[in-house]
Amino acid sequence: MATTTPQAMPVGxxxxxxxxxxxxxxxxxxxVWVQELQTRxxxxxxxxxxxxPIRGAYLHDExxxxxxxxxxxxxxIGIYRAYVYAGxxx
Numbered sequence: 001m002a003t004t005t006p007q008a009m010p011v012g013x014x015x016x017x018x019x020x021x022x023x024x025x026x027x028x029x030x031x032v033w034v035q036e037l038q039t040r041x042x043x044x045x046x047x048x049x050x051x052x053p054i055r056g057a058y059l060h061d062e063x064x065x066x067x068x069x070x071x072x073x074x075x076x077i078g079i080y081r082a083y084v085y086a087g088x089x090x
């Protein structure tokens with residue numbers, strides 16, 4: 001029987017740090033690999049103006065690896081914390 005390793009965050013999770021957005025492209029129990037996403041400023045479906053990430057559209061090819069604790073709910077990128085983004089994404 002194959003066992004699966006628990007992931008720190010599911011692949012496809014979008015993280016927000018200040019005005020930057022990152023998508024988790026790979027994850028293990030305590031490590032995540034992220035890529036920075038392109039953003040778009042416009043009206044959301046609710047009618048308000050916002051800058052939102054474009055899922056799957058990466059700003060560049062650089063993949064960054066970070067350690068994280070799955071129970072914290074954030075990834076520390078440099079000296080800043082990137083939290084799980086729960087808003088609308090194009």
